[in-house]
Amino acid sequence: MQEPTRSDLPSPAQVSWPILSTENLSIYYGDFLALRDVTMAIPERKITALIGPSGCGKSTLLRCFNRLNDLIDGFRIQGQVFYYKQDLYGETVDAVQVRRRIGMVFQQPNPFPKSIYDNIAFGARALGLQVDLDELVERSLRQAVLWDEVKDKLKTNGLELSGGQQQRLCIARAISIKPDVILMDEPCASLDPISTLKIEELLRDLAQEYTIVTVTHNMQQASRIADFTAFFNAQADEKGKRSGYLVEYGTTDQIFQDPQEEATRRYVSGQFG
């Protein structure tokens, strides 16, 4: 059932050059500790899935990787996040450059209120890339399996698409600027099974060149596409505030077939609480 090559993967801790890694990372929103003491390494050109119950801090962690949390008042971190050997939160780091390399697809589709064409071309234009925009738009839309549905109406507003189409538009937009890493927050949550399969194929394709970190609530999806899986859980402290933490991280096969923690076993087999 699993791809044979995958069982040969080393555990993520042994990967020599993780593209992204965290060390004792804790994330706060004001006084609220959202995620506690996460140390993990994300290998290059692989798909890493983040799974766990709602509110355990998956989106929070994802946004930390491209410094998108910077926009949130009261956000602060302890510990470190690295891009290769560079501290992403170092003083001289330009967050704009970080985001240019580490792209993101959000949990809710968020197209710009512009035409489909302009949505895709936005990144290249904003970055001043010297490329053939028509070609860029077509390629990105094809990759995101949206081209056939919209090729005749590239001038219509992106907001007039259905929710699933909007999400694929956002995927196309994210890959249009060819980032090194694509962070995806439940990219398939609003898609039908066929588009989902197509997106999963796309992710497998993209993983040849890109590093993908994706959040998913769909266990089958994680086991189908991810090379590595990290399971997060949330635990209430004395005052009843729930902080997320990393329970277990390993190859997808380990997590799904031979979890070390009881919580992981219960979660991946669909038994909660």
Add this chain to the structure above:
Amino acid sequence: MVLSPGETDFPEIPPRPPVSLWLDRSFVWATRLFAFGVVGVLVYIAIVVGLDAQPAMERYGLAFLTTSAWNPVNDTYGALPMIYGTLVSSLIALLLAVPIGVGTAVFLSENFLPPTPRLVLNFMVELLAAIPSVVYGLWGIYVLIPFLKPIGAWLHSHWGWIPLFSTQYLGPGLFPAGIILTVMILPLITAISRDSLVSLPPTLRQAALGLGATRWTAIFRVLIPAAFSGIVGGTMLALGRAMGETMAVTMVIGNSNVLSPSLLAPANTIASLLANQFAEARDLQISALMYAGLVLFGLTLIVNVLAEWIVSRVKYY
């Protein structure tokens, strides 16, 4: 066991209580009444003004719009200077107030400042709108006009060959009037633009920044375009306000009914003309003033239609 329908109690969704139904209906009717009431008042005013303007319209026709004599003694009236004054003073105000207002709105909607000072600034900007226009007028006479003197003199001596600056700065005129109007419409533009910027979904900004856009790009290529209809709406409201503003303008514009293209010369606007002349006007002069009022009415209407058109054009870009 097979049950026949009447035999047993199937669950039933309770009907709406009649009171709530009645309340809903009367509410719908009440709102309908109010909506038509507003339109009715507008139409009624237009008709009354139109009827009173009738004699002047018959006598002067469209020439009223293109001639510039305003002479109650021998009953010749032409509103061109006031139309020019109205449009130009409002245009000056718009040209200055839109960039300043939208800029302020961007500043106040971003987190450049911590929340508390931002709140204070917000409040102060809105307070600008609470100053009575007669106070603006006084400020115009005693502060603004002297203050603008060197600027006006400079404009005339360096750019005097442009008709707009072709006369000496005499004090009262279109220039100070335009500046006063700028200050008066600034809070309107700022408040409405800020509100439409603040109400944009935060995911829009995240999307832009997530694509490697700088804050500048996010603001100018995504946020301002997305808030464009609100900004245009605020601007048009402000323009309407500027064209209709009476008291402050009257106090600083010089009330000269002679046509001069120069911003530095005394001039007049329609609203200020009406305010100045109504008290002593008789017969045909009243009618001519009504006609001028109708022209102002028409101008604001055109401005609003234009705004609607711009917004509808720009919605899909």
